[in-house]
Amino acid sequence: MRRLVAFGALAVALTACGNPDQQAGRSTVPVAPGSGSGTTAAAPPAPTPASTPAASTPQASGRCTAAVLAAEVQPGDSGAGNRYAKLVVTNNGPAPCTLSGYSGLQLLDASGQPVPTDLQRTPDPGPAPVVVPPKARAAANLHWTVVPTDAEPVDGPCQPEAARARAIPPDDTQPMSLEWGLGPVCGGGRIEISAFYAA
Template sequence: MRRPLAATAAVGALAVVLSACGGGARPAANESSIGLAPPSSDATTSVAPVPPSSPATQPSATDQATAGPASNRCTAAVLAGEVRPADAAAGNRYAKLVVTNNGTTPCTLNGYSGLQLLDAAGQPVPTDLEREADPGPSRVVLPPKAQAAANLHWTVVATGDEPVERPCEPEAARAAAIPPDETQPMTLDWHFGPVCAGGRIVISAFYAA
C-alpha cells in the first residue's frame, strides 16, 4: 500500500496529521506502517529477519537499565541521519538507517522510524514500509554523539507488473525519516537506486549501534 506524500514544503504540514503515538500499533500491511505514517513503539508483524551489520565505532548507546534518569525523546532537531549500505545478495539490498545524537543532552528512541522516498524535486517516490519484529522495540538512550540504527531490506528485482527493461520504480534521491513518536522528519540522502516491489522496504526498530 502506498501513501502519496506532498512536495518537501508539504512534509511539515503533514506532520500535524502524522502525530505519533507509543502504543496500539496496527499490522504492517495497513497505513500505520506505510511511508511517513506515525511510527510507534510496538511491532505487529514478522518477516524474515535482516541481520544487523557490525556495530559502528562511535560511542555506544545504552539502554534504560544502565542509562540512569529518563531522557527526552530524540527529535529531528537533534538527530543527524544517514543510510549506510550493508550486504547485497541475489537481488536483495540491505542497509542501516543510522542516527546520531547531535544534541548536548541524552535523548531516547523507542520503536520504528517512518520513511518516505523522495525524488530530486522533493516529490514522493513509491514507498511501502513494512515493520519487522527482529529486533523489535526497546528503549535506547543516546548520550551526545552516540548512535542508534534500524535495519533496512528491499529488492531490486522487478515484481508483478513492474517493467524489466527499465527501472522498476522511479529512483529516489532523498528520503524523509520521522523518529519514533515524533512528527517532524529528517531529510536523508538516498544513493541506492530504485526500490522494486512497489517501493517495499522492510524496517526494524532502532537498536543501540
C-alpha cells in the same frame, strides 16, 4: 534578796549562751537535700535529627526528536536481488535522549516529490528503549529487493529512483532529511525496517 539577785544573773548567762547557729546569724531551717544552688539542672532532650531526604532520582532521558538527530543511510551487503542498509541516527544534542520503536521513511525524487514507498515493520529487533548519549548513534535495519514484481517493468527501472528520503523518529512529527542514492526499490517501493537499536 540574795536569792533574787543570783536567779537574775543565771537568766542573763543562759541568754548569752544561746544556740551557736543563731549567734553566727545562720538559719537553723533544714535544707532539703539536692536543692542547693550547686545542683546541675537536667540537660534538655537532644533534638530529633531531621530525616535525610532521599537522593533525587535522575530524570529519565527525553525522547529523541528530529531537532537533535542527524540521519544517514549506510549501505550494507547485497546479493541475489536483495539490498541491505542501515538507517543511522546521531544524537547531536547536549544530553542523552531515548529512541523506542520504528522510524517513518518516505523516498523522494531529485525534486523532492514522493516516490512509491511501502514501509513494512519487522520484529527483529523489535521495539525497546535505546538511550543515545550525545554524539552516539542508533540504527535500524533496512531490506528491499531490486527484482521487479507484478506489473513492474523488467527492461528498465522497476520504480522511479529515489535521490533523497525523509525519516521521522518514533513518536515525532518532524522529519529528518537524508541522501538515498541506492537505486530503485522494487515491489512497489517495499522496504522492511527494524526498530532502532544501539549502534
